[in-house]
Amino acid sequence: MISFALDEEQTILQTTVRKFAAEHVRPNLRAWERARAVPDEARRRFHDLGLALLDVPEAAGGAGAGLIASTVVHEELGFGDAGAAVALWAPHLVPAALLSLGDAAQAAHHLARFVEDPLALGAVAWSEPAGAPLEGFATVAEKRGGGWALSGKKAFVVNGDRASVIVVFAQVEPGRGWEGAGAFVVDGKAPGVTAGARHETLGLETVAASSLALDGVFVREEDRLAAPFVDGARRFFARASLMTAARQVGLARAAYEYALGYTQERRAFGKPVAHFQSIAFTLAETLMDVESARWLLWRAAAVPDGKLDLSHVAQAAVHANEAAFRAADNAVQLLGGAGYVQDYPVEKWLRDTKTLALSAPTDQLSQLAVTGLALGQPIDAGLPSSALQPIYT
Amino acid sequence: MVDLQPTPKQQQVRELIHQFAAHAVRPISLQADRDHKIPDEFLLRLAAMRGAMSSGEVPAEYGGEGGGLGASKDARGRSQQNRFTLLSAEEMAWGDGSVLLSLPGPGLGGPPIQFMGTPEQKKRFFSIFQDQEKLHYGAYGLTEPGAGSDVSAIATTCRKDGKTWVLNGRKCFITNGAKADWVVIFATVDRVLGRAGQRAFVVEKGTPGFSVGKIEEKMGLRASETAELVLDDVRLPEENLLGGEAHYAGKEGFMGAMKTFDSSRPVVGALAVGIARAAWEATRDFVRENYVLARPIPRYAQLATLLADGARMIDAARLLCWRAGWMADEGIPNAKEASMAKAYAAKMAMKVCADAVQVLGAHGLERSAFVEKWYRDIKVFDIFEGTAQIQRIVISKRILKDPPSF
Numbered sequence: 001m002i003s004f005a006l007d008e009e010q011t012i013l014q015t016t017v018r019k020f021a022a023e024h025v026r027p028n029l030r031a032w033e034r035a036r037a038v039p040d041e042a043r044r045r046f047h048d049l050g051l052a053l054l055d056v057p058e059a060a061g062g063a064g065a066g067l068i069a070s071t072v073v074h075e076e077l078g079f080g081d082a083g084a085a086v087a088l089w090a091p092h093l094v095p096a097a098l099l100s101l102g103d104a105a106q107a108a109h110h111l112a113r114f115v116e117d118p119l120a121l122g123a124v125a126w127s128e129p130a131g132a133p134l135e136g137f138a139t140v141a142e143k144r145g146g147g148w149a150l151s152g153k154k155a156f157v158v159n160g161d162r163a164s165v166i167v168v169f170a171q172v173e174p175g176r177g178w179e180g181a182g183a184f185v186v187d188g189k190a191p192g193v194t195a196g197a198r199h200e201t202l203g204l205e206t207v208a209a210s211s212l213a214l215d216g217v218f219v220r221e222e223d224r225l226a227a228p229f230v231d232g233a234r235r236f237f238a239r240a241s242l243m244t245a246a247r248q249v250g251l252a253r254a255a256y257e258y259a260l261g262y263t264q265e266r267r268a269f270g271k272p273v274a275h276f277q278s279i280a281f282t283l284a285e286t287l288m289d290v291e292s293a294r295w296l297l298w299r300a301a302a303v304p305d306g307k308l309d310l311s312h313v314a315q316a317a318v319h320a321n322e323a324a325f326r327a328a329d330n331a332v333q334l335l336g337g338a339g340y341v342q343d344y345p346v347e348k349w350l351r352d353t354k355t356l357a358l359s360a361p362t363d364q365l366s367q368l369a370v371t372g373l374a375l376g377q378p379i380d381a382g383l384p385s386s387a388l389q390p391i392y393t
Numbered sequence: 394m395v396d397l398q399p400t401p402k403q404q405q406v407r408e409l410i411h412q413f414a415a416h417a418v419r420p421i422s423l424q425a426d427r428d429h430k431i432p433d434e435f436l437l438r439l440a441a442m443r444g445a446m447s448s449g450e451v452p453a454e455y456g457g458e459g460g461g462l463g464a465s466k467d468a469r470g471r472s473q474q475n476r477f478t479l480l481s482a483e484e485m486a487w488g489d490g491s492v493l494l495s496l497p498g499p500g501l502g503g504p505p506i507q508f509m510g511t512p513e514q515k516k517r518f519f520s521i522f523q524d525q526e527k528l529h530y531g532a533y534g535l536t537e538p539g540a541g542s543d544v545s546a547i548a549t550t551c552r553k554d555g556k557t558w559v560l561n562g563r564k565c566f567i568t569n570g571a572k573a574d575w576v577v578i579f580a581t582v583d584r585v586l587g588r589a590g591q592r593a594f595v596v597e598k599g600t601p602g603f604s605v606g607k608i609e610e611k612m613g614l615r616a617s618e619t620a621e622l623v624l625d626d627v628r629l630p631e632e633n634l635l636g637g638e639a640h641y642a643g644k645e646g647f648m649g650a651m652k653t654f655d656s657s658r659p660v661v662g663a664l665a666v667g668i669a670r671a672a673w674e675a676t677r678d679f680v681r682e683n684y685v686l687a688r689p690i691p692r693y694a695q696l697a698t699l700l701a702d703g704a705r706m707i708d709a710a711r712l713l714c715w716r717a718g719w720m721a722d723e724g725i726p727n728a729k730e731a732s733m734a735k736a737y738a739a740k741m742a743m744k745v746c747a748d749a750v751q752v753l754g755a756h757g758l759e760r761s762a763f764v765e766k767w768y769r770d771i772k773v774f775d776i777f778e779g780t781a782q783i784q785r786i787v788i789s790k791r792i793l794k795d796p797p798s799f
Contacts, residue, residue, distance in 0.1 A: 280789035295712035
């Protein structure tokens with residue numbers, strides 16, 4: 001039955017995280033951005049909320065709260081500040097990777113660390129520098145006594161220079177494309193793992209991203225994730241997309257509410273600027289973007305059996321990216337000069353939203369996915385990205 | 394619990410209506426557009442189907458169907474009527490927008506009678522729809538030549554002469570106005586009083602002085618009747634004043650007019666979604682049949698983006714409509730959400746229909762391809778039931794703390 005009502009547990013989570021975001025995140029947004037990190041103390045405080053494995057099923061050692069709950073939490077953190085939302089979420093995409101590509105025992109084994117250690121960070125390394133093959137990875141995994149040896153270069157790895165658990169996507173059978181790929185859990189301190197210099201980025205500066213070099217890194221057989229790669233990778237990118245979309249909805253709402261408040265305080269020509277139709281109508285349009293993005297996201301996440309509809313996920317992702325970009329851009333515009341200076345948060349969100357949008361499958365890939373699924377066949381876009389569709393959709 | 398799927402039973406009824414829309418409505422759609430009329434025998438068939446698909450504007454206690462087959466109550470005994478109406482409206486509009494607007498019944502005249510009418514008035518005006526041998530309509534007369542968006546500016550007057558009300562004025566763009574058995578007419582006792590001076594009456598067909606002016610010829614929705622109504626010293630008994638005198642302490646007349654929109658605007662949004670979906674499906678099929686095998690590669694990414702944007706925005710609009718309908722069913726004030734649903738859906742549908750004509754190229758201009766009709770039909774969704782601009786005013790007034798009058 002069509003209902004937009006959160007249940008009691010979800011409402012409590014929403015209230016708790018909203019309060020945390022208001023008290024501990026928003027006031028520190030500039031300090032943390034300048035420090036290019038969230039302090040350990042904040043990590044510990046956030047860890048105390050016990051959300052680290054929120055949407056991980058109980059069988060895998062998590063709280064089993066489901067995707068709607070996780071969507072609500074990420075929206076509230078994103079509302080506090082998108083950079084902090086990513087940085088505070090210590091396991092990053094490791095739970096998504098383990099749940100999508102591993103079995104319950106593997107997930108339970110590797111995720112336990114995030115419950116025990118508030119400072120443990122996770123990373124998932126899939127992107128590679130230019131020159132990677134159209135299908136599959138240039139990073140290879142070769143069989144070596146009782147396990148695998150990983151060698152190659154990864155790019156844009158969030159937490160790549162500081163993660164204790166890194167899931168690496170690599171080619172197991174060269175020449176077999178995505179079908180021949182696999183995923184491996186690597187200890188961040190394992191011999192042969194070398195992080196490159198941290199990237200300086202457009203936004204999300206509280207989040208560290210770097211390249212990662214692997215030189216014959218040994219992985220035990222039991223740490224190769226068990227599920228077939230193509231289906232697993234699809235599920236992984238779908239979960240990553242939902243998480244990013246939820247943060248974008250939070251960012252969009254933050255920008256909208258900030259502009260709504262500011263334009264009612266700021267006066268020009270004898271009245272609050274929000275009392276001019278051009279301003280008020282922009283706010284009205286922005287609210288339509290924010291709410292429609294949230295409902296598309298909820299529709300994608302409201303799957304009781306956890307079986308995601310990839311077209312719904314892709315739609316939610318694109319809509320949230322667009323809504324957040326427009327909301328942040330409108331906020332900067334409506335604040336005018338105040339929007340452009342760092343005394344106000346909105347310029348940060350305009351930088352953050354673009355960075356977030358590139359941290360999950362791009363809108364271009366998602367669009368191809370929606371149409372490909374509607375037509376019942378992949379789209380030949382004449383672009384290398386068409387080769388990526390098998391795993392992104 | 395968050396659940397954005399209809400119940401299995403609603404899904405069944407939705408499918409039933411879809412089959413009817415596909416196999417009965419679509420085949421008459423183009424001819425009805427040409428004739429500016431839907432055949433009476435078809436409309437009688439529709440009247441008989443009301444039980445399945447009606448928006449439930451005739452409450453069950455007055456002999457109506459009370460909300461259609463799919464509008465059963467939820468576990469807490471709350472009606473799902475608004476949500477179900479949105480589902481059925483979308484499917485019917487997918488078949489043809491004019492047909493749905495021509496569905497026999499009280500139409501937009503239903504909500505004001507439900508919100509404002511006395512039990513006697515509800516019985517009197519709703520009971521006529523029990524007769525399924527003949528076509529019966531209600532209508533809603535608010536707009537005037539000099540008062541469209543600015544509803545508070547209506548100039549049709551009402552004055553008391555003993556125990557009789559006397560109405561004078563003109564109403565225009567009234568859907569089903571000429572064929573209606575009765576029309577809810579909004580009039581003012583004194584324009585100086587603004588909204589507080591407004592009264593709502595039910596004027597029955599055949600009342601002396603009440604006549605039909607011209608029937609409009611329109612860009613789209615041609616099969617739906619749009620009439621001008623003339624009130625020339627129309628004398629009405631007190632029983633025709635909706636809600637009775639006591640109802641009008643304050644702004645009740647105007648609020649009655651506005652409250653109608655809280656439930657009707659999401660439905661208008663759902664109609665736009667239905668038409669947009671029809672146009673999008675035509676575009677998808679055209680692309681699949683004409684482009685994919687020929688592989689003109691540079692076109693693909695553009696078409697893929699266009700189709701994906703369309704699919705996404707159609708779904709976004711539908712969810713905004715459902716949200717507003719859910720709030721109405723839950724008894725949560727939803728004026729802002731109703732306006733957002735209608736404004737977003739209309740704008741989205743304009744784009745999707747224009748894109749359909751564009752992708753089909755010259756074929757898109759051909760009448761037999763349907764999309765040129767939907768392109769004409771959809772424009773009015775940005776205009777009726779509150780223009781795009783009025784929706785933005787409604788939303789703005791509800792998000793600002795201390796809103797101006799705009």
